[in-house]
Amino acid sequence: MASGDGPRLRMAPSPTGFLQLGNVRTFLFDYLYARGHDGALVLRIEDTDAERSTPEAEAYLVDALHWLGIQWDEGPDIGGAHGPYRQTERTGYREVAARLTETGHAYECFCTREELEQDRRQQQERGEAPRYSGRCYGLSEEQRARLRAEGREASIRFHVPTGRSISWNDRVYGHTSFEGDALGDFVILRPNGLPIYNFANVVDDHEQEITIVVRGQQHLSNTPLQILLYEALDWSIPEFAHLPDVLDQNRQRLAKRRGAKGVTEYREEGYLPEAVVNVLALLGWSPPGGEEFLSLDDLCRQFSFDRVQRSNAAFDPARLDWFNGQYIRRMPLTDLIVAAAPFLQRTGLVPTGALSEEERARLSRILPHVRERVRTLAEIPSMVEFLYRDPSGLGVDSFQVKDLKRRDLAQTSEALEAVQDAVDRLEEWTPEALLAAMDGVAVRLDWRRGELLMAVRIAITGKTVTPPLIESLEVLGRAVTMARLERARRALAVVGADV
Ligand code: GLU
Secondary structure, eight states: OOOSSSOEEEEOOOOOSOOBHHHHHHHHHHHHHHHHTTOEEEEOBOOOOTTTOOHHHHHHHHHHHHHHTOOOSBBTTTBOTTOOOBGGGOOTHHHHHHHHHHTTSEEEEOOOHHHHHHHHHHHHHTTOOOOOOOTTTTOOHHHHHHHHHTTOOOEEEEOOOTTOEEEEEETTTEEEEEEGGGTOOEEEEOTTSOBOHHHHHHHHHHHTTOOEEEEEGGGGGGHHHHHHHHHHHTOOOOEEEEEOOEEOTTSSBOOGGGTOOBHHHHHHTTOOHHHHHHHHHTSSBOOTTOOSOOOHHHHHHHOOGGGBOSSOEEOOHHHHHHHHHHHHHHSOHHHHHHHHHHHHHHTTSSOSSSOOHHHHHHHHHHHHHHGGGOSSGGGHHHHHHHHHSOOTTOOHHHHOSGGGTTOOHHHHHHHHHHHHHHHHTOSSOSHHHHHHHHHHHHHHHTOOHHHHHHHHHHHHHSOSOOSOHHHHHHHHOHHHHHHHHHHHHHHHHHHHHHO
16 A cells, blocks of 8 residues: 555554554554555554563454454564564664764663652652653763762663743644643663663654654653654654544543453454444544445545544444444345354354355355344354254243233143144245244134244244244244244143143
8 A cells, every 4th residue: 555655654552462442543543544645554563561562462463453454564464664563673772862862962860769759759749740850961971980880770861951842733633832841851761771662652653754643642741752852863753643532431541440341352242343443433533424334445535634523532332332233234144154153153053164055054044134133243143043952941931921921821832732733734934924824823813923923932942032033933944843833832731731
């Protein structure tokens, strides 16, 4: 998709083995913009936190993004001309930090954790906002040598020039400005040589020729620091597009510790990537034409930052359910069979591996009826279980439901027997013939159609909620239907006699 001079965007996740929907939305917008503007998308792994950044955590990210249909042009898995794509593999941070020190933009800081902590406490007591005291700024060469001799290790700290305001024209928030004096000098390199986020991010964005930085608004206060770094290094400054927060039902930012689910949990629970993408795109953005259903391609064509709202948007799980149900209804049947297969296999209804022809045929007959009634793929197995298994534990209680409250067990047993006779005589096993047979019985016994169908439904499936009964019987076939009616009638007759 990259054309050479189109925009370059990046997804810069810190791999933690978890990807919440707010971050997915950021990456989606990156993807949509890059795709829609003939640009390039980079996946960069911000893995300087060695404890959490495991290969598994990176694999999780790649897998989750692929599932959603988000593709990139350069990344750790596919390479590219602007590598490395993992921060831990980049070796140049020290040199860049040294350049900043040589030009007087940065300095060695020997402060200990305790000293910094004490400064912070004192500032708080004075009612001041915490920021670096400047203790190590302007140390002489002798002073530094003495501290080193004491065995102190130095971080590299960037010096924020005084009396400056730093501003940029945000693609979402418009003109945004910060007072430099409030920022305080900040660490860019730890004593162990590992870069701090703001610094690594700037070096990488520069090296990878990123032209638009898209990220959550919690990073707004990092942007002035980064702009100062670009200026000090005499590098061109990318554009910034900060996105408002994605909130949960309690209007708090989506977060794992507050129960937000990771995107792969939605996959496990039977959500379709198309629905997740659609719902996330509409969180804080709307298409000019106001359509509700938008594919990734539609979104790529229509997405722009000027239609991103500045206010936070709340993620509504019920809305995702609704969209998911709609997508299940709209997808081609062959795709639905493929999507449903792992869920059927997981519950042991269908053997694992490739679906047999017979299985496909069976699913293609039942799923058109089932898909109208489910919101997730995970709801499908219980809806089709009756095709694979005899109802278990069928007994008197099974028939004591609201819809049959006017009927006693003997009447129900009699009705089932009448249905047995009627369907046994059918020449054709078609929905029309089955319905006519049921109606005939209902009229003869003076049952309502709904009552009779409920009794048959319970007899056949053991459940009160199923796909449409007549169609279900058609798919189930004559032999199994007859056997189950007989079984149910016997269960009722035996118990009925005891009572
Ligand atoms: N690794 C950072 C994060 O996950 C990236 C922020 C940015 O895009 O600059 O928050």
